[in-house]
Amino acid sequence: MSDVTSIARSRSEKAVWDILTHVPDPEIPAVSVVDLGIVREVRVGGDAVEVVITPTYSGCPATDVIARDVAAALHKNGYPDARVTTSLSPAWTTDWITDEGREKLRAFGIAPPPRMERRIKSLLGEEPPVACPRCGSTDTKKVSNFGSTPCKAHFTCNACLEPFDHFKCL
Amino acid sequence: MNATAPVSTSAPVVSGPDRDALVQYLIRLGDDALILSHRLAEWCAKAPELEEDLALTNIALDLVGQTRSFYTYAGELEGKGRTEDDIAFLREERDYRNVLLVEQPNEDFAHAMARQFLFDAMSLPFFEALSNSKDPTVAGIAQKAVKEVRYHLRHAAEWVIRLGDGTEESHRRMQAAIDELWPYTGELFAMDDIDRRMVALGIGVDLESLREPWSRTVDEVLSEATLTRPADGWMQSGGRSGRHSEYMGYILAELQYMQRAYPNMKW
Numbered sequence A: 001m002s003d004v005t006s007i008a009r010s011r012s013e014k015a016v017w018d019i020l021t022h023v024p025d026p027e028i029p030a031v032s033v034v035d036l037g038i039v040r041e042v043r044v045g046g047d048a049v050e051v052v053i054t055p056t057y058s059g060c061p062a063t064d065v066i067a068r069d070v071a072a073a074l075h076k077n078g079y080p081d082a083r084v085t086t087s088l089s090p091a092w093t094t095d096w097i098t099d100e101g102r103e104k105l106r107a108f109g110i111a112p113p114p115r116m117e118r119r120i121k122s123l124l125g126e127e128p129p130v131a132c133p134r135c136g137s138t139d140t141k142k143v144s145n146f147g148s149t150p151c152k153a154h155f156t157c158n159a160c161l162e163p164f165d166h167f168k169c170l
Numbered sequence B: 001m002n003a004t005a006p007v008s009t010s011a012p013v014v015s016g017p018d019r020d021a022l023v024q025y026l027i028r029l030g031d032d033a034l035i036l037s038h039r040l041a042e043w044c045a046k047a048p049e050l051e052e053d054l055a056l057t058n059i060a061l062d063l064v065g066q067t068r069s070f071y072t073y074a075g076e077l078e079g080k081g082r083t084e085d086d087i088a089f090l091r092e093e094r095d096y097r098n099v100l101l102v103e104q105p106n107e108d109f110a111h112a113m114a115r116q117f118l119f120d121a122m123s124l125p126f127f128e129a130l131s132n133s134k135d136p137t138v139a140g141i142a143q144k145a146v147k148e149v150r151y152h153l154r155h156a157a158e159w160v161i162r163l164g165d166g167t168e169e170s171h172r173r174m175q176a177a178i179d180e181l182w183p184y185t186g187e188l189f190a191m192d193d194i195d196r197r198m199v200a201l202g203i204g205v206d207l208e209s210l211r212e213p214w215s216r217t218v219d220e221v222l223s224e225a226t227l228t229r230p231a232d233g234w235m236q237s238g239g240r241s242g243r244h245s246e247y248m249g250y251i252l253a254e255l256q257y258m259q260r261a262y263p264n265m266k267w
Helices: A002-020 A062-076 A099-108 B016-041 B050-078 B084-089 B109-130 B136-164 B168-184 B193-200 B207-224 B248-261
Strands: A039-045 A048-053 A083-086 A140-144 A152-157 A163-167
Touching: A002 A039, A002 A048, A002 A062, A048 A062, A062 A083, A140 B050, B016 B050, B016 B084, B016 B109, B016 B193, B016 B248, B050 B084, B050 B136, B084 B248, B109 B136, B109 B168, B109 B207, B136 B168, B136 B207
Parallel strands: A048 A083
Antiparallel strands: A039 A048, A140 A152, A152 A163
């Protein structure tokens, strides 16, 4: 009996995840909130559905919009009572961006972040080279650590001269 | 600000007077972040270059995010129905408990970067330590903040070095800024009853333990910037007990104007 219940639950959890893969990030619509690792948990208990999301940055204004978009998508797709809650811990990291998400970012013109093991080690230490999303050259220059949104830095490619965003490592 | 600020998901670990002290502690941390973010936001559309305009407002945004988390949790613990907005906009000057350093005026770009650097050099080890707080919500806010502050410190340190080891004029201005702000750094490490209670409960941070890492960062950066570390002399204090410098009233006049003129307005 419990097996049947848990199978049914995992099925409906999967259905909820499927809906969420179609909710785009409001600032980078090329990727979904699942690609970015913003959705941390889906809890299904009977008719109740709860989705836990986490902000990328404490002050990211997109977090409120994401919560609304996620709730709206679930309400529209057969979960009228779904709730969205926000959790800060564990803190979001760019390592949670999926491989598929990284490829979508690159195709969209945003250089994806390096994996954690290559992250900034010291206060003024060297950072790993960032490849230009347009031509692939690693001959690039950081213009500013702070770009068009809290999660991005501003770069320029020395090879093809393209200015581009880099999703910075967090 | 609006109703969906990140809120706690776990039960608080304290009650009674300990809880009241934690509420005060959270409001202080929120006040530091809010007032510093306001000073940074004053650069919006006035920074020396476009990239810097974006950087300063980005940093200010992170600080507003931290403020929201601290105020929201404080309001929940207090249980009197105060929201983050009530705490941000509807208190008198004496009720704000931020350190005096963060309210000091921008003066010039060197002052703004020196203020940010001196504060962030404390803030980074502070949030690293606070990440181990026994209160899970406080630890969660800190774990989030530590990643952001690492970028803020790096940014400010780069400017201290660039200006200190720059032209004669930029060196003179950065040294003047460090010298003028130095008397406000003592308060960063001053412990009072609330701090001691939070340390005893395993929730807060022993500020004395931050002096050494702060000093190490400051020495490293000032030396690379060819700047002289000022001698420790008389240190200003009072912010933590609500006695502010003359600048605070002007900040609040601007910050609170809308809520005071049109109570309960939303947009």
